[in-house]
Amino acid sequence: MKDFPTDGVELTTLLVVGDLSRSRAFYSNVLGAEVYREYGGTSCVLRFQGAWLLLVTAGGPTEDKPSVTFAPPQDQNVVSHQLTMRVPDCQGAHEVLRERGAEFLTPPHDRGGEVRCFFRNPDGHLLEISEIRR
Incomplete structure (x- = not known):
């Protein structure tokens, strides 16, 4: 049986947050997560205990998710x-x-x-x- 969907798949958990700076500080200072990358003040990728955690701010629909709104x-x-x-x-x-x-x-x-x-x-x-x- 083949791996789903290909080899090298990693899972990322996404959390919608109200204040990116406050949440980044919580995950890095309290839980010890490592900040991997940030994007334009609206998202932050962290490495935490061998997993990926993506913090994003609220936002409305986009072309690829036309009926979805992100909210904390x-x-x-x-x-x-x-x-x-x-x-x-x-x-x-x-x-x-x-x-x-x-x-x-x-x-x-x-x-x-x-x-x-x-x-x-x-x-x-x-x-x-x-x-x-x-």
Whole structure:
């Protein structure tokens, strides 16, 4: 079976943000992402834990997506997208991220086979750190 759609495919997660500078600072200073490239003040590409993260500002339809509008979350309590980071030590990661400015919804919760907690980026996108216990 051939790889989809060709060899060398990499996945990029796109997040629409309200303030590019604020979001770039959050992802690089709090999470340690590496800024790879920026485009005209409207987008920033970051390398984060072996994956690509693309931050873009809001925008209307274009020729190649004529009915699509990009907008940051309108309600932080309604989630349609989340980034989850598996960590070896949830409590330790929580402490480091909190010291760097992450604001958590609650402290880590032990759910038996998993310890997890949630925080938001500056635009309200939900992020999770999760430790799997075996």
